[in-house]
Amino acid sequence: MTTASSRRTATASERKIPxxxxxxxxxxxxxxxxxxxxxxxxxxxxxxxxxxxNGVLCFEDTGELLPDGQIIAPHRALGTDHVVTAA
Incomplete structure (x- = not known):
């Protein structure tokens, strides 16, 4: 017999995502x-x-959502219009 206290749901980090x-x-x-x-x-x-x-969602702004729910912040590289050169 299982009781309410013996049942628990696995957290996202405990689940193994195939x-x-x-x-x-x-x-x-x-x-x-x-x-x-x-x-x-x-x-x-x-x-x-x-x-x-591999289950990763990649967003247009270069952010990512991993299968375990972890969020990776956008990491867009600077374009050539943002590059500063010495004159």
């Missing part, structure tokens, strides 16, 4: 620093996001 990657060699995991190198599974440019095979 990889969608079927590539050989496998794409980088969502926890890897190079996670953005994974293959695209779906892209919705009109909505501003894409899904990678």
């Amino acid at each position: 990889s969608m990657c079927q590539h050989q060699p496998m794409c980088p995991s969502a926890e890897s620093a190079d996670r953005e190198a994974a293959h695209l599974v779906a892209t919705y440019p009109e909505q501003g996001w894409s899904l990678l095979c």
Whole structure:
């Protein structure tokens, strides 16, 4: 018999999210620093996001949402119109 106190829901960090990657060699995991190198599974440019095979959602502003719910802040590189050169 289970009681209410013995039941609990696993938190996002405790859940193991299976990889969608079927590539050989496998794409980088969502926890890897190079996670953005994974293959695209779906892209919705009109909505501003894409899904990678490692479960990472990449947003147009370069922000990311990892499968465990962790948010990666946008990290857009400066364009050439923002580069300052010495004269």
